[in-house]
Every structure is written in C-alpha cells, then in structure tokens.
Amino acid sequence: MCKLKNTAALSPKILIDSIENQKMAQVTPLKAEILLATRVQEMVLHGKDPPQPYKCREAESTKTDSPPLAEIPTIDLSQISSPHSHAQAELGRLKSALCSWGSFQAVGHGISSSFLNEMRQVAREFFEQPMEEKARYAKGVTEMEGYGADPVPEEGQPLDWQDRLFLDVYPHDKRNPKFWPEKPASFRRLLEECTEKMRVVIEVVSKAMANSLNIEENCFLNAFGERATLQARFNYYSRSQFPDLVLGIKSHADGSGYTFILQDDVEGLQVLKNDCWYTVPVNPQAILVLMGDQMEIMTNGIFKSPVHRVLTNSERERISIAVFYTPEPGKEIGPVDGLVDEDGNVLYKKMKDYGTIHWDYYQKGLRAIHLAQI
Numbered sequence: 001m002c003k004l005k006n007t008a009a010l011s012p013k014i015l016i017d018s019i020e021n022q023k024m025a026q027v028t029p030l031k032a033e034i035l036l037a038t039r040v041q042e043m044v045l046h047g048k049d050p051p052q053p054y055k056c057r058e059a060e061s062t063k064t065d066s067p068p069l070a071e072i073p074t075i076d077l078s079q080i081s082s083p084h085s086h087a088q089a090e091l092g093r094l095k096s097a098l099c100s101w102g103s104f105q106a107v108g109h110g111i112s113s114s115f116l117n118e119m120r121q122v123a124r125e126f127f128e129q130p131m132e133e134k135a136r137y138a139k140g141v142t143e144m145e146g147y148g149a150d151p152v153p154e155e156g157q158p159l160d161w162q163d164r165l166f167l168d169v170y171p172h173d174k175r176n177p178k179f180w181p182e183k184p185a186s187f188r189r190l191l192e193e194c195t196e197k198m199r200v201v202i203e204v205v206s207k208a209m210a211n212s213l214n215i216e217e218n219c220f221l222n223a224f225g226e227r228a229t230l231q232a233r234f235n236y237y238s239r240s241q242f243p244d245l246v247l248g249i250k251s252h253a254d255g256s257g258y259t260f261i262l263q264d265d266v267e268g269l270q271v272l273k274n275d276c277w278y279t280v281p282v283n284p285q286a287i288l289v290l291m292g293d294q295m296e297i298m299t300n301g302i303f304k305s306p307v308h309r310v311l312t313n314s315e316r317e318r319i320s321i322a323v324f325y326t327p328e329p330g331k332e333i334g335p336v337d338g339l340v341d342e343d344g345n346v347l348y349k350k351m352k353d354y355g356t357i358h359w360d361y362y363q364k365g366l367r368a369i370h371l372a373q374i
C-alpha cells in the first residue's frame with residue numbers, strides 16, 4: 001500500500017517539505033530572485049537542467065509504483081437543482097465527497113464542453129507565444145498579479161516548475177487591465193465570459209453545499225459577501241527531464257473559500273488522503289471543485305480542505321486554469337449557523353482576511369489552518 005515518507009503535510013504545524021529538501025535548497029549558488037527572472041519555459045527551451053532550488057524532492061522517496069487514482073465522486077449539478085428525487089441522493093453524494101476528499105468533479109454545470117476547450121486552448125496559445133509578448137504582462141518578483149512566477153518565497157523554500165498568469169477577475173473594479181493579455185485576441189473576451197459563467201456555477205455549488213448540510217441555502221453566499229473575489233490562475237507546467245526531483249506546484253492547501261480547477265488531458269494533480277498521494281483523473285467535461293481552508297472553517301471542519309500538489313512529466317506539458325472564490329476582503333468568517341452542535345462545539349475561530357495569513361505561511365512552506373483552530 002501507500003507508504004508516504006514525508007507525512008509533514010498532514011500536520012498543519014509542520015513544514016510541508018522535508019528538512020533534507022530545505023538543506024538542499026539552502027546551498028543554492030544563486031538567489032531565488034535571480035533565478036526567477038528566467039522563466040521555466042525558457043530554461044526548457046534552452047535545454048537547461050533545473051537549478052538547485054527547483055529540486056525539492058528526493059528521487060529515492062518518489063520512486064514508487066504509479067500512484068493510485070483518486071476516486072473523487074462526479075456530481076451532476078443539473079440533478080441537484082432539479083425537483084426530482086435523484087436530487088437528495090446527489091446531495092448525499094456531494095456531502096460525502098466533501099467530507100472525505102474535500103473535492104468533487106462537477107458535471108452538469110451548464111458550461112459547454114466547447115467553451116471549456118476554448119479556455120484551455122487560449123491558455124495554451126498565451127503561453128506558446130514568444131517571451132517578448134508575454135513579458136508585456138510580467139509582474140515584479142514580489143507581486144502576485146501578472147505573468148511570471150509566484151513571489152519569491154522564504155529563503156530555503158523550493159521553487160515551482162511552472163509559469164503562471166494570475167489575474168483578479170471579479171469584482172470588476174478589482175481588475176487590472178494592464179495584466180490582461182491583448183493576444184491571443186480572444187483572451188479578454190473569453191476570460192470575461194468565463195467569469196460570468198463561473199459566477200452562475202458558484203451560486204449553484206454554494207447552494208448545493210448548504211442544502212447537503214441541511215442549512216439555510218444562502219448561508220455560504222451570504223458569508224462570502226457580495227464583493228467576494230474571483231481570481232484566475234493560468235498554470236503552465238513545462239515538461240521536465242527530472243520529474244522525480246521537481247514539483248509543478250509544491251504541496252499546499254488553498255487559502256480560498258473554494259477553488260475551481262479546469263484540467264487539460266494530462267494528469268499531474270495529486271491530493272493527499274490518509275498519508276497517500278492520489279492522482280486526480282482528468283475528465284474534459286468536468287470542473288474539479290476543491291475546498292479551500294475557508295470552507296473548512298465555515299463548515300466547522302465538516303468539509304475538508306485537501307493538501308494537493310502538481311507533478312510534472314517528461315513527455316507532455318500540462319495546462320490548468322484555477323479560479324479561486326474567496327470571501328470579501330475585511331469580512332469576518334467563521335463556522336456558519338447550524339453547523340455548531342447543540343453543545344456549542346466550535347472547532348474554528350472567526351477570522352478576517354484569512355487569505356493574507358495563509359499566503360504568509362504558504363511562502364514559508366507551512367499551512368495556516370491551525371491558526372483558525374480552537
């Protein structure tokens with residue numbers, strides 16, 4: 001069965017990456033700031049091996065049989081919103097998925113497969129453009145929004161084998177048009193449309209989750225607030241000749257309320273469950289819905305925010321689009337009414353701007369959820 005050498009990610013207080021890995025990263029000859037000025041895609045194009053800070057895994061510990069597939073349930077959202085008797089059964093499956101995997105594959109979400117394909121295609125076309133074109137949207141090393149790599153992490157933390165474009169997409173006044181690509185020509189229109197479509201899905205999913213817990217249907221929508229944010233992250237994972245040594249994204253749980261992930265047809269995303277990494281199967285019609293820490297807090301720990309990571313491979317690059325749905329800035333969140341039992345058992349505190357705290361910890365390779373636990 002699955003033997004996981006590094007179980008640190010299970011404990012919120014412990015470093016996600018092993019001590020050995022950090023030691024490796026500390027002997028780096030080049031600072032991360034300098035390394036991050038060159039994109040992973042460029043390194044691959046020029047046949048460069050990953051510099052030390054990208055090597056965050058121990059080859060020996062990763063040479064196992066191919067990891068098992070995650071049996072994450074597929075939930076038909078169109079069944080849930082229909083008046084038929086299937087709805088109750090589907091709600092039961094939804095609850096069970098979120099209590100065990102913290103995630104489900106949403107189908108029947110109302111977004112056509114052709115639109116999902118267009119989104120994947122435009123993401124691919126963006127990254128396949130010459131570096132000069134993408135550099136028009138480049139971010140500074142400490143900034144979040146824009147094209148490039150995540151902000152420089154804490155000294156000694158590994159770097160991700162990926163390039164990404166990160167954009168604030170909702171509310172509209174949060175948008176920063178200077179980071180919105182003009183090429184491919186359809187990029188802005190598609191992202192605009194995608195945002196509107198995702199907002200519809202958010203309403204359906206948020207209500208379904210509340211109904212599955214027998215609590216007031218709008219309670220999550222209200223808890224997130226009218227100015228809850230949507231941020232889109234286009235991930236491009238280049239091929240790697242050293243898939244056993246690098247990670248596309250290091251182990252983490254999302255700081256969002258919850259996250260939508262559109263995968264392409266290349267596997268790579270893994271979730272951690274019972275000490276074991278499971279590969280999330282690809283399903284071109286499905287949108288993967290993954291709980292973030294803030295839904296774990298709001299459900300008083302009933303829904304789980306799963307630790308996940310992305311592997312790379314030597315044969316094909318991989319693309320994904322993650323859309324993070326996060327409570328309105330400055331809004332206090334905590335376990336919602338109806339999920340605190342009669343004895344008043346509250347496991348999580350009320351918190352504001354958890355996302356910011358989460359990010360500070362993420363940059364150190366730590367989880368922040370323990371700060372919300374009583």
Ligand SMILES: O=C(O)CCC(=O)C(=O)O
Binds near residue numbers: 269319320321
């Ligand atoms: O690429 C993926 O499938 C997951 C990406 C992810 O975990 C993230 O962007 O937070």
Ligand SMILES: [Fe+2]
Binds near residue numbers: 252254
């Ligand atoms: Fe994530």
